Amino acid sequence: MVVNIPGVIGIVVFYIIIVVIGIWAGKNKKGDTNDLLVAGRSLGMFVATLTTAATMVGGAYINGTAESMGRDGLLWTIGPVGYNLSLFLAALIYVPKVRKAEYTTIFDPIQEKYGNRTGGLLFIPELLGDLFWEAAIFNALGATVSIILGLEMSIAIIVSAVIVIVYTFFGGLYSVAYTDVIQMFFIIIGLVIALPFAWTNPAVDFSRISNTWPGEMDSNQIGIYIDTCLLTLGGCLTWQAFYQRILACKSVTVARNSALLGAVISALMAIPPAAIGVIGAATDWNMTSYPQNSTLSYEDWAFILPMVMEYLCPLTVSIIGFGAISAAVMSSADSIVLATGSVFSRNIYQNCFRPQASDRELTWVLRFSIVVVGTLGAVIAISANSIYGLYILCADAMYVVQFPVLTCALWVPFANTYGAISGLVVGTTLRVLGGEPVLSFPAIIKYPGYNDTLGQIFPFKTFAMLSCTFSLLSISYLTEYLFTKRKLSKKFDIFNCYGPQSSQCKNDGNDISMTVKTEDDVKNETDKFLNN
Structure with missing residues (x-):
């Protein structure tokens, strides 16, 4: 395999630019956990919108969209549609509630409701x-580089x-x-x-896919x-x-407006890779310098975007x-390692094991988590063989x-710890x-209509x-009824959902109360919920 020296030099320069900007952005900040996790709650509309869109538009997004569009057609290119609708719904329904509460991570309300350990x-x-x-994401980059x-x-x-x-x-987040x-x-x-060069290449003949690019679906x-649609949506x-x-x-x-705009930008960014996937399907690869035959295997489609760029463009x-593609990889990969590290340092390490941990200690736990998560993701990427498969599986x-x-x-x-654990199991x-x-x-449970193929x-x-x-709902309601109606002794309330004690966890100086409600409080809230 011949190494592309100009390309290597170009990507080295690009990486240097990104590292310099990243370190510069964070160097003048305090560096405490509030800065690292939520940037001091200082993001304005412009930065918030673009960082939200960039988080979605990763290497898996653009490579996976091209792969699915070229191999399976428009009908089966579900990922970008479902994910962006999901962001839109989140902006309207979830975002106002969680931002108003000033949580630090999305696991704060979960721990507030079900307890730290759960x-x-x-x-x-x-x-x-x-x-x-x-x-x-990393697999998409590796395919492109190769x-x-x-x-x-x-x-x-x-x-x-x-x-x-x-x-x-x-x-951190800065x-x-x-x-x-x-x-x-x-x-x-x-x-x-890249689009106009690939589109006008002599090897591209759109009549080859005039009847197939929309995609097909059998009744089974x-x-x-x-x-898949509901999975990406939720x-x-x-x-x-x-x-x-x-x-x-x-x-x-x-927060709400940046999420809405970010979803729109992200949706628009699905168009170029989808078009590249169509171009790849319409290409007679025998007319290019691609070293294989004209029939692409299932695995080859994972590389369709870099193949179009390499063989159909100057x-x-x-x-x-x-x-x-490298930019797309980094824009999502950094978000992932920071997100996972944030939850681990705050919601696992601090809330579950070290509530007295200093700010400096939490900062180093966060940084350690970033290293571990980044390493594990790279290891999985090296052994994976389907970008779009992992792209869909990540929401599973x-x-x-x-x-x-x-x-x-x-x-x-009335949702409680008993219901949450039963739902998880x-x-x-x-x-x-x-x-x-x-x-x-392998499938142990073969649901109705299971097909060997x-x-x-x-x-x-x-x-x-x-x-x-x-x-979750049934067990929560049952246990709430048993304990608040005194049908079951509170000595069996092993998670202390209805006992006299209350636990507190700190949210950068603001209490996230996990106060255990009285029987009358729970009854009133439950009745109000059911009546509505």
Whole structure:
């Protein structure tokens, strides 16, 4: 494999620019946990909007969109549509409530409702989702590097992970937000410049796909389609990487409006990679210097975006396009490592184990978490083989468990720890036993219509989510009734949901009260909820 020296030089310069901007953005800040986690709640409309859009428009977003559009058609390019609708709904429904409460992470209301230890346990779906998302992003970069620059995928993944870790380590959300702004412009410029060159290449013949680009769906795929649509729609409503920006905004109004605008920009940014996917499907690869035959395998489609840039565009344009993908990778990867590290340092380490931890101690726990999460994501990326598969999978655990858990924590008065734990167990069990082809997990439970070729065609992920929700609500209501109506002695209240004690956790000097309500309080709130 021949190394593209000009391309390597170009990407080195790009990486240096990003590192310098990232360190500069964070160097003059106090460096305490409030700055690192929510940037002192100082983000204005411009920065908040672009960093929200850039968080969504990652390497997995643009590579995965091109892959799905080229291989499966418009109908099956569900990810960008569902995720951006999810952001839009979150902006209207969830954002005003959580920003007004001035939480530090999205796990604060979860721990407030269900207790610190249970909230820590519910961090597992977030961790899995973040690791899969990060792996998809780094995998997209590695695929691009191997084709355009002629370097090994593992080298690109490791180097990019190190760069992301370094500037996030020192600057926290300040560095992440301000580098996101620069990276967003790189993404726009790189993709837009590549489009006309690829579109007009002689090897591209759109008559080849005149009947296939919209996509097709058999009747036995309807359940899969519905499941994927709902998964992407609900999977982003609870994402810490998104709420980290929202909670850092100057006001509730800025938070809501920046989220809405960010969703619009993110949706528009799906158009160039989707067009590149169509171009890839319309290309006669025998007319290019691509060293394979004209029929692309299933695995080849994961590389369609860098292939179009490399074989259908001039060298300079392909290098600029690679800069766009690198920018997209970093704009999401830094968000992920910071988001996961934030939850671990505050909601796990401080709230569960070290409530007396100093600000300096928490800062170093956060930085340690950033290193660990960044490393794990890179390791998964090196062994993965489907960008779009990981891109969809990253919302899976969030949809099945965290979506109902957070929603009930914010709006259901009688939701309690017993219900949350039962929901976690039920939802996780049904989801895991349903199998997962991307991770080579076999299906233990074969839902109705199971097909040896297609696998599960029943919308079992949505079934698992609904089962989690039903379990959470029913067990919460049952235990609330038993303890408040004195049908069951409070000595059996092992989680102290209805006892006389109350626990407190600190939120940068503001109490997040986890006060245990009296029987009359719970009854009044429950009656009010049911009557409404």
